[in-house]
Structure formats: C-alpha cells, structure tokens
Amino acid sequence: MLEFAGFLPILLLIGLAAIQLGLVGYAANQAGSGARAAARVASQGEGGEAAGQAAMDGSLDATVAIAGGADTTTATVTAQVPTLLPFVDTNWSVTKEATMPNDDAADGS
Template identity: 40%
Template sequence: MTTMPYSARVRAGRAGGSGRAGKGRDRGQARGRDRGQVALEYLGFLPLLLLVAMGAVQLGIAAYAANQAGTAARAGARTAASYDAHGDPESVARSSVSGWLSGDGFGYSQSGGEDITATVQVKVPSVVPGLDGWVATRSATMPRE
C-alpha cells in the first residue's frame, strides 16, 4: 500500500478519481437542478414576513396611541380638578398628545362633581390596510383641589 501526499489525494478527490465512481458527477448535477431553490422559498415566505412585521408595527402604534390617550386624560383631569389651573382642560389634553395623533380622531369628555373624570379617545393610525377604525380610549379621575 502506497501513501499519497495530502495534496495529491485532494486533487484526486476533485477529479472524481477517489475510488467512488461517478459520485462526484451526480452531486454536481443535483446542485445544478436545485440552484435557486432557496431564493424561491424565500420569495414565497417574504409576504408572510412582511405581514407579520406590519402587524408588529401596528400593535406598537396602537400601544403608543393608548399611552398618549392616558397622558391626555390625566392632563385634562388635572386641569379640570384644579381651581388654580389656567386654560381649558380640553385644549390642555389636546396639547399633551403628539401632533400626528391630535387631529380629527381626538375626542375629550369630562364628568363628575367632587372627583373629575376625564375621558380621551384617540384614533389609532393604520399601517395595515383594512385595520382602520381602532380607537384608544383612556380615562383618568382626579380629586378636586
């Protein structure tokens, strides 16, 4: 038995002369037929990935709108409950919301005597088509000072 140097064995394996008749040739043909398969699978999966990403962004925007509605309700209730406060509670609530949320979809109401309850509704902007009409509603109650 003769031993071949490593580099000679590698060259013989690449040429298909490693003692495995025809195996290297079959592997090359299989690669040619499968070429581009991963790209096609990715293209098929891409719409689902985009839909999931847009859904995650939409949920983030909804959470942000709910947070802004809570902040506006607290500001409005605090202003309405304070005798020393200057300004209209609705305008204070509207100014405490981000500019892109305080447009047409903003609603304010208040009630109470001893305790003031302010309720704010903010329309949630939609990123996903067909998901219009979400409204975030938050209320806050403050004692009169």
C-alpha cells in the same frame, strides 16, 4: 432562493402587524397622558380639554371629554389608532380615563 421569495410576503405581513401593534400601544399611551393632564387641569377649576390635547401628539385624532362632580373630576380621551396595515378596518380607537380629586383651594378652605 425561490422558497425565500415565496415566504417574503408572509414575513412582511408579520412585520407590519408588529408595527401596527406598536401603534396601538402608542395611541393608548398618548390617550392616557392626555386624560391625566385634562383631569389635573379641570380639577383645578379650569377647562381641561386644551390641556388634554396639548399633552398628546398632535398627529393623533383624539377627543377629550370632562365630567365634573362635587369631589372629583373625570377626563375621558378617545384616540383613533393610526392604521398601517392594508385591508384592515381603519376605525380602531382606544379610550382612557383619569379621575382626579378637585382642588380644595377653589372653595376657600
């Protein structure tokens, strides 16, 4: 019993680290979804920032940036990773980028 009590904090720390790794994956997945949605809407000639934010979980702190070119539109989303572990740097972020071809119907062809 005493050995288990001594090992319990290590087990809890490993469990929290596994959950934290899941939060990193979740934030990366949400950033990818937001980047794809923002690029898709922006490539059709509309503002994609709102679509990118709407495609992600509202509890994530994320920024959406749109860069358009002649043939393609690129959306970049940077999302802050929620931190669960105590005593760990809380400034983790993930960045995902998506590029879509511009809509040909916008130029009348």
